Amino acid sequence: MDSVKYAEHINAAAAKYKVDSALIAAIIRQESNFNPRAGSHANARGLMQIMPFNLQGTDPYDPKQNILRGTEIIAGHLRHYKGNLNLALAAYNAGSGAVAKDLARGVTG
Secondary structure (H helix, E strand, O other): OHHHHHHHHHHHHHHHHOOOHHHHHHHHHHHHOOOOOOEOOOOOEOOOOEOHHHOOOOOOOOHHHHHHHHHHHHHHHHHHOOOOHHHHHHHHHHOHHHHHHHHHOOOOO
16 A cells, blocks of 8 residues: 555654544545655645645655645644534645635535
């Protein structure tokens, strides 16, 4: 399993930000299929496909840094949306602004 290669970084980030390690691994699988050099048409980078405006000095292609920063971001969304995983994942993927617009229009799922 590809997640084993990054297990140490995933587990450290999970402990630091109190996020389930399985969730972190699932995000990485979905976003980059465990390719640390992945990039997107939207310019997201690395394992957790972090957008440049969210990097804050993070090397997007360094697995440890990328996993820590990506986990910090999803942890923030989980706090903001009071543990609602669907909303947190939507915000991670599309941004908090897009989620706020959907919520204002009554779209919840």
